[in-house]
Amino acid sequence: MAYQHGIDLIENPTSLTPPVTADSAVQVVVGTAPVHLAKDPATAVNKPILVHNLASAQEQLGYSENFEAFTLCESMYASFKLASIAPIVFINVLDPAVHKTAVTAKAFTLANGEGVIDDEGVLLETLVVKNGATPLVKGTDYIASFNSYGKPTVVKLSSTVTANAALTAEYDKLDPGAVTAEDVIGGYDAVSKSYKGLELVKVVYPMFNIVSGTLLAPGFSHIPEVAAVLQAKTKKINGGFNAMTALDIDTSVVTSYDEALVWKNANGYNGSQAVALWPKVKVGEKQIHYSALFGAVMASVDARNESVPHESPSNESVAISGAVLADGTEVYLDKDEANHLNGNGIVTLLNWNGWKTWGNNTAAYPNTTDPKDRFISIRRIFNWWGNTFILTYFQKVDDPTNTRLIESVVDSENIRANGYTARGQIAGARIEFRQDMNPSTDILNGKITFIQKLAAYPPAEHIVNILEFDPQMLSNAMFGGAS
Template structure:
């Protein structure tokens, strides 16, 4: 048996924390959906609903191409037909029990055992179906079945064999339909019931992480965010979610007020969209005959870009194709901007679109520009990287909270972060590092259970301006023609 005699070294693997990174750009969308089409409409109101595909969202919330009344469907369309991205969290505020109106009794023909009720928004609960004389009420599941057409939203009533309506040639139908016109900005902003603690509207954003384990990356309310009170509420939520996380609110400008590109300055300022955590957008996008809020299209595109980039949000969405056919106001008036006009809009801190071999999003600034000159706040991509880094740090080291505050913990965090951050350089940022400084951690702080690290990150700014200086090379010209 051999013996060991002397001094030996054995190296242990560095104990590092495994980084926890969620999807960096998950959209949380607040608005209205035709939930009367859902299996359990009452369960789809003022709750965060996670959908891993557009089809899943449509099944959970219903779907209609009436994008003005059913605003969540804009995101369903954009994430299904323009950019295939998921997951998306939807918060529907349309409550069938509250936002409804009467469906007057009317007679409908039954052809081949089926009657089509050509009315959108029919609420199945409380629906009354009678025979043509009105003296016999038919029962769902016994005399008839009801199903919605996913394209039109119309209700088809099918007579069941052996039921009391099996031989019917006409039926009478009455009840209630949802009324999206009764939804107000207050419903979208939401509130907290002081007696029950129940949250509604945008207040439900707080529940996304506790309930679904997802940190919101983008917050939007297409069809609603052009209302200043709604937009400001979303920007405030984006700045501080659950007291610790941050995101970006995609806010539309009101095209009824900003009818031309020079109006965007005053409308943005009057709306108060000056937070570094918001991204003002103008005008709307057109896809065929459909008109969508630019926030719905931009949100889908931004999420797609991040998912295609190893979930790192370092790229600016500016100068990327939107996959739309035009730009317009909400009323359908076409908008045609050239690059010079679009640059003017950008100068106000508003993002727009230009047609350069296809419509491209055009604008790098957050709402903080031009009032602020802080690079971490005015550049959309840089602001997103700061939020991404902060959110990841919180999730990665949350398990260390309440552990003994000793050098092992300090070194573990420093080593882990420096290793993790170096893996993203130079592709995703110029570099990043973290340190623990004694000056930041005096005895009083240590006794109070507080430890501070100082982290330095250097995300790339976008190459917004590329200049080629051209001069006239007369020497080359002279040499070419034999002159002196």
């Protein structure tokens, strides 16, 4: 070690901002992950994985900015790097035992005893390096590990290999293109007696005691079959919880804003628990699906409101470079064009003093004008209020059906409602236990029914200011009011 005398400086890499938490908008994201980079790839397939930061996601699932191949990384990037929001539950369906392809005789050359195999998705445990026709011994003749770009680096260890040797490699590599919509949709596997894909949404609460807030499948939600299942899975999760989903409209097919409505209706993107999104998002040279960004935006808005989802995610500034189609064509909408999309239940992006999310309506609009099913913020308030009711009073299930039980629910709920009303997060709420809704036959069968009225504030999406010329003001200014 060199003799040290004087002052030395060491610079650490910039740390990411610690994520904030939004319990009301926990994203459950289904897709493909670069599990070859994970600490234990075998444990990262068709299993909900809860993460609170990018380091945890990288360790358990791997991370790559090849978003086209590894779609879960879109949400990692949007949530941890752009919005700094957590937690997220990821479900990877890319199985290295199934979705793989074999590579033979991949040539690479060492330089000063080190060389890079120029390929991504390599399953390192399958790697065989050859010097000519002779296989080299891993751990004796060489070692291999991934570099920062996710590609294998081979370092020679023994004199069997020269410092500038021309070598070949054989290995299996992940094939994300082999993952189908059916893999994402999943189901129940009778052989392994396990759930797969989107069917694993029902496992999230039992595993983590976390209620799913938003279901996402960036890279797949533009496929109508996947979108249909996403919309179906938002309702009655675990028999009671409700969630939202964000769905991408296919920008390889819908290349103009005026085509979006026809495609949306033809493909059933019309659920009240769904948000339809067009087009895609560009950040520098990277493309991500809008759904990955929108899920992060909703969570971010909730986080600054104590996890109460009363504020609309529309007109929120987003740190992006632009809006694009799948082929990279940039999209610039004026306000009238963006409003045309909004008027047909599609949320878009508007460059208005910086890029912003734009749209308050669920995908059900204009087929429904019921505020609780039309406005995203009101729909989410109803979901959240109902989910919270279940979590709060589940402990009272099977208690004696007496006045103490009824009064405790009524009093607790009305006190809770008063608090949110006082903070301006809802307009009001009131719960009642009414005799006409609880016949003795129901009570004898162990059933009691409450009715709760809830009013949430709609977004002020149209503000009008009437300007009028006042001649008297002109006269006062010029003549001091003299007649």
